[in-house]
Amino acid sequence: MVSAIILAGGRGKRMGSEISKQYIEIKGKPILYYTLKKFIDCKSIDSITLVLPEDEIEYCRREILVRYSLNIDNIVAGGKERQDSVCNGLESMINTNIVLIHDGARPFVSNKIIEQGIKFAKLYGAAAPGVTPKDTIKIKNKESFSVDTPNRENLVAIQTPQVFDFNTILECHKKIKKDNVVVTDDTMVVELYGNKVYLYDGDYTNIKVTTPEDLILAERLV
Numbered sequence: 001m002v003s004a005i006i007l008a009g010g011r012g013k014r015m016g017s018e019i020s021k022q023y024i025e026i027k028g029k030p031i032l033y034y035t036l037k038k039f040i041d042c043k044s045i046d047s048i049t050l051v052l053p054e055d056e057i058e059y060c061r062r063e064i065l066v067r068y069s070l071n072i073d074n075i076v077a078g079g080k081e082r083q084d085s086v087c088n089g090l091e092s093m094i095n096t097n098i099v100l101i102h103d104g105a106r107p108f109v110s111n112k113i114i115e116q117g118i119k120f121a122k123l124y125g126a127a128a129p130g131v132t133p134k135d136t137i138k139i140k141n142k143e144s145f146s147v148d149t150p151n152r153e154n155l156v157a158i159q160t161p162q163v164f165d166f167n168t169i170l171e172c173h174k175k176i177k178k179d180n181v182v183v184t185d186d187t188m189v190v191e192l193y194g195n196k197v198y199l200y201d202g203d204y205t206n207i208k209v210t211t212p213e214d215l216i217l218a219e220r221l222v
Contacts, residue, residue, distance in 0.1 A: 002118055003047040003096040004039045004161070005089040008032055008060070008104030009078045020056065021209060022104045027222045029068070031209055032060070034107035034222070036070050039100075042114050047096070048072040050104075051089045083183055087173040090166075098122060099169060100161035101186050106208045108221050109161065113202060117163035120198045125165045126190050129202030130156035159202040162186045168195060 008022045022032040039045050052060055054077040064070065076092045078085035086101055093099070098121050102109065113129050120127035133155050139148040162185065172189045175181075183189050187197045209218050 001046050001096050002044055002098045002100070003049065003093055003166070004045050004100040004102060005086065006032075006035060006039065006048065006050050006102050006104050007078070007082065007085055007089070008035075008050060008052050008056075009082065009085055020053075023060075023063070024209075024215070026107075026215070026218050030064060031107050031218070032064055032104050033068050033070065035102070035104050035109070036064075036072065038107070038109055038111070039102070039114070040070060040072070042111055044115055044118055045100070047074070047093070049074040049076055049089050049092060051076045051078045051085045053078055081182075083173065083176065083186075083189070086186060087177060090170045090173055093166070096166040098163060099166045100163045101169075102161040103208050105210065106160055106206060107218070108203075108205050108207060109159075110203060110206070113159075113206060114161060116200055117161050120200055121163035121165060124196065124198040125168055126163070126187065126195055126197040128158050128160070128162040128187050128197055128199055129206065130158045130199050131202045131204055131206075133157050134204075156199050157202075158185060158187060158199075159206050159208075160185075162197075164190065 023030045039048050050072055057075055074092060076088050079088055098118055117127050133152060137150055137155055138146045141147050172193050176189055205221055207214055
């Protein structure tokens with residue numbers, strides 16, 4: 001059983017938008033439509049859970065799911081932070097072996113990336129796509145002076161979906177909640193408790209639509 005969690009809790013602050021960024025339209029359809037469609041159309045996905053702010057559930061059901069005839073299996077209310085939302089989604093699931101966790105504002109994920117994530121998670125327990133940064137990365141100190149330049153070949157900009165053995169990611173999320181640990185993504189959740197994450201090739205077009213500049217590229221990609 002392979003399940004997907006789509007996180008759609010972005011409020012669009014960096015976008016400068018009055019509506020949540022996942023509802024901004026590209027070529028006449030909201031960003032979230034394109035994201036959900038990719039997972040609905042993937043034959044390897046058995047179940048889809050959409051995680052939303054509680055005050056947006058009815059709007060999303062009416063304006064996205066019903067309006068565009070998108071059939072998903074479950075809608076779950078999110079939490080205060082991203083990691084709380086993921087945990088809510090995980091705890092709502094039953095009879096799942098592999099789970100994909102994906103950003104609702106990342107609409108251009110390819111079927112290949114989804115399929116490879118499932119394959120590598122089955123082999124290694126945890127996997128995530130990523131790309132080599134195009135720019136040189138610097139480490140700076142508190143005074144904003146450069147103190148180091150990591151080898152770019154050793155760096156990976158991580159994307160989603162991040163894919164896991166279900167029991168592993170659920171147990172690790174329960175542990176960070178108990179230990180009151182703050183994380184930036186789900187690969188960090190499992191790594192904190194001694195699990196390795198296999199990194200495979202993502203795609204530079206698998207962008208997360210976060211800023212107005214991203215919308216320009218999104219228009220072209222659609």
